[in-house]
Each structure stands twice: as C-alpha cells, then as structure tokens.
Amino acid sequence: MDEDYMGLALDLAKKGKGKVNPNPLVGAVIVKDGKVIGKGYHERYGKEHAEINAFNSLKEDPKGATMYITLEPCSHYGKTPPCVDKIIEKNIRRVVIGSVDDNPLVSGKGIEKLKDAGIEVTVGILEDECKRLNEVFIKYISEKKPFVVLKSAMSLDGKISTYSGESKWITGENSRKEVHKLRNELTGILVGVDTVIKDNPKLTCRLENGRNPIRIIVDSTLRIPMSSEVIRDGKVRTIIATTEFADKDKILELEKKEIEVIIAKSKNNRVDLKDLMMKLYELNIDSILLEGGATLNFSALKENIVDKIQIYIAPKIIGGEKSKTPVGGQGIEELKKAFKIKDITSRVVGEDILLEGYIDKE
Numbered sequence: 352m353d354e355d356y357m358g359l360a361l362d363l364a365k366k367g368k369g370k371v372n373p374n375p376l377v378g379a380v381i382v383k384d385g386k387v388i389g390k391g392y393h394e395r396y397g398k399e400h401a402e403i404n405a406f407n408s409l410k411e412d413p414k415g416a417t418m419y420i421t422l423e424p425c426s427h428y429g430k431t432p433p434c435v436d437k438i439i440e441k442n443i444r445r446v447v448i449g450s451v452d453d454n455p456l457v458s459g460k461g462i463e464k465l466k467d468a469g470i471e472v473t474v475g476i477l478e479d480e481c482k483r484l485n486e487v488f489i490k491y492i493s494e495k496k497p498f499v500v501l502k503s504a505m506s507l508d509g510k511i512s513t514y515s516g517e518s519k520w521i522t523g524e525n526s527r528k529e530v531h532k533l534r535n536e537l538t539g540i541l542v543g544v545d546t547v548i549k550d551n552p553k554l555t556c557r558l559e560n561g562r563n564p565i566r567i568i569v570d571s572t573l574r575i576p577m578s579s580e581v582i583r584d585g586k587v588r589t590i591i592a593t594t595e596f597a598d599k600d601k602i603l604e605l606e607k608k609e610i611e612v613i614i615a616k617s618k619n620n621r622v623d624l625k626d627l628m629m630k631l632y633e634l635n636i637d638s639i640l641l642e643g644g645a646t647l648n649f650s651a652l653k654e655n656i657v658d659k660i661q662i663y664i665a666p667k668i669i670g671g672e673k674s675k676t677p678v679g680g681q682g683i684e685e686l687k688k689a690f691k692i693k694d695i696t697s698r699v700v701g702e703d704i705l706l707e708g709y710i711d712k713e
C-alpha cells in the first residue's frame with residue numbers, strides 16, 4: 352500500500368518538470384481510512400511546496416491521516432514557512448517519505464522534528480525512483496554544479512551525419528519530440544561554436560506551451576557570426592562563454608544585442624568547462640542539455656562534467672570514414688580509459704531506440 356501511494360505522489364511530482372528549477376520536484380498525497388483525501392505537488396519555483404498544496408486541496412480534517420511525500424519535508428524558513436510545522440499543526444499521525452533531502456543544510460532535520468512531535472515516520476519507500484526523479488537537484492545542491500545530459504542522435508553504425516554533412520533528420524519524429532521535451536525540462540542547452548557556425552540552429556523548444564532553455568555557447572575567441580540565429584532572435588536568454596582571448600569590441604557588440612558574455616578561465620586555449628560549470632551554478636542553472644558537436648562532447652566527457660547520456664539510434668546505416676560520430680576530439684588511447692556507462696536502459700521511441708545511462712565516475 353505504501354508503495355502505491357508513493358507512486359501516486361511520484362506521478363504528481365513529475366507534473367512540475369521544467370517549472371520548479373532549481374528546486375526539487377516533490378509530490379504529496381494524504382490518505383485517511385484507506386482513501387486519498389488530499390493531493391499536491393510543487394508547481395512553480397518560489398511557490399507553495401507540495402505538502403501545502405496537498406493541505407489546500409483537503410475537504411476534510413486530516414487528523415490522524417498518513418501523508419506520503421516523495422522528499423523529506425523542509426524544516427527551515429526558505430521562500431515559504433517550514434512544511435514540517437504545518438504537518439504537526441494538522442495532526443498528521445504518520446509520514447511516509449521517499450528520500451531524505453540531500454541539501455546538507457536540512458538533511459535529516461525534517462524527519463527529526465516530526466519524530467520529536469510524536470509522529471510516526473517511515474523513510475525510503477520507492478527511494479530509488481524518488482532519488483532519480485531529483486537527480487538534477489541532488490547534484491546541484493550537493494556538488495554545486497549543474498547536472499549535464501549529453502544527447503546525441505545517430506545511425507545504427509554510429510554516424511551523426513553523412514560524409515557531405517547532411518544530418519537532418521537521422522532520427523524520427525517521435526525522438527525529436529522527446530528531445531524538445533527535454534529542452535523544456537532542463538534549464539540550459541549547451542553547444543560548441545562550430546555547431547552554431549555550421550548549422551545555425553535556434554536551440555529553442557518547439558513544443559506547444561514549451562519553455563525555451565537558456566542557450567549557452569562555448570566560443571573561446573568569439574568567432575560566432577553576428578548573423579547567427581541565436582544572436583538575431585533576441586527573445587531567448589543567451590549566454591556566450593568565452594575566455595580572456597576574446598576581442599573586447601565584439602563583447603560590447605554582443606552585449607548590445609543583450610547577449611550575456613561570461614569570461615571563463617581558459618584551459619589549452621579553450622573555455623575551461625569545469626570553471627564554466629561553476630559559473631553557471633552561480634547563475635542558478637541547475638541542468639544542461641549538451642547537444643554537441645563532437646568536439647565539445649569529447650571535451651565535456653574528458654573534463655568529467657557529463658552525468659547522463661541519451662543516445663537515439665535510428666535504424667539506418669550511413670557509413671563513410673569521414674562521416675562524423677557523436678564524440679570526436681582526440682579520443683582515448685587505451686580501452687581501459689574508456690568512459691564507462693552504468694545503469695543503462697533502453698526503450699523504443701517510434702522507429703528508433705533510446706539508450707540512456709549514467710557516466711560511471713568511480
């Protein structure tokens with residue numbers, strides 16, 4: 352039973368995707384006498400927490416009820432008063448928690464306060480699912496860096512374009528739709544300047560009512576053409592990350608177009624990606640979709656900033672020694688140094704296959 356109600360709370364939490372960053376996704380369900388009497392989730396950044404929305408949905412007194420929450424309730428004053436106080440005030444008898452809050456400032460404190468008030472607390476129901484749901488928040492809060500998802504679309508033989516450079520579209524419509532869903536959910540989208548020069552992409556979210564990610568382009572010397580879509584279309588927040596080698600006049604020119612220019616440290620004459628991640632964290636950017644190209648993808652893996660990969664595989668064979676693959680750069684010399692992927696899963700998306708997994712950082 353506990354798992355069923357927690358599953359319901361998880362489904363509710365997911366409704367906040369793309370709207371609560373950099374806050375966690377949280378869902379809450381209140382059950383009394385075997386009946387769900389209240390439901391809520393964290394709907395928007397800065398707004399009520401899931402628990403409060405669940406209380407607000409009640410039509411009867413929750414005295415003696417059990418409350419299911421995907422994440423440990425907060426016990427501190429943030430943008431809103433502590434949920435733990437409200438739970439105590441409402442005479443909830445038992446609280447079931449999916450996972451402990453990873454925020455070092457609050458971790459465990461909410462549980463303690465509930466127990467001190469004589470409330471029965473159960474922790475760890477559907478814990479893996481609850482943690483996975485908040486993989487972005489967990490990294491952001493505990494490592495103070497954005498969570499990075501490397502996404503690529505390739506043919507069955509691992510090519511992202513033909514030898515002449517044609518790449519639209521390798522995968523099918525369903526896969527492309529999923530990618531736009533991800534653009535809607537993650538806060539930023541990152542590409543290398545050569546992708547901008549060669550493809551002139553918009554990097555926007557083309558879903559109805561979708562939200563555009565913040566566009567982030569790494570460009571060590573500001574080679575980006577002023578005529579690029581990402582510069583011309585001034586409606587979407589755009590950041591260009593460069594180095595001390597950038598031309599000062601070009602910085603001014605870009606800033607006049609309301610493009611934010613970040614001067615990151617340089618490493619081997621290029622943008623130091625680790626430094627950039629720290630700077631993006633400071634801008635409250637909790638998550639990034641890395642969409643290539645191949646050169647940047649390799650650097651990102653080598654600099655260990657990638658957390659998750661998503662590779663769409665289309666049932667086509669392209670061939671060609673010169674046709675590009677998802678990861679370029681220099682590559683690795685010895686197999687034992689290959690970037691290892693763990694927790695891999697696969698699913699069919701339209702006519703394609705999506706492989707998802709996590710970079711094994713151990």
Ligand SMILES: NC(=O)c1ccc[n+]([C@@H]2O[C@H](COP(=O)([O-])OP(=O)(O)OC[C@H]3O[C@@H](n4cnc5c(N)ncnc54)[C@H](OP(=O)(O)O)[C@@H]3O)[C@@H](O)[C@H]2O)c1
Pocket residue numbers: 502503504511512516518542543544545546547549550569570571572574620621622623624642643644645646647648650651675679
């Ligand atoms: N099918 C797909 O899913 C897909 C997705 C994306 C791209 N693409 C294709 O990929 C091609 C572009 O890829 P690409 O490999 O040539 O270039 P890229 O990865 O888009 O851009 C690489 C450039 O980014 C700049 N950069 C700045 N800091 C960097 C760092 N730390 N590490 C690496 N690069 C850094 C460098 O230029 P500076 O040194 O001047 O800064 C570098 O040359 C395009 O043809 C595009 O069509 C395909």
Ligand SMILES: [Zn+2]
Pocket residue numbers: 400401402424425432433434435
């Ligand atoms: Zn709260």
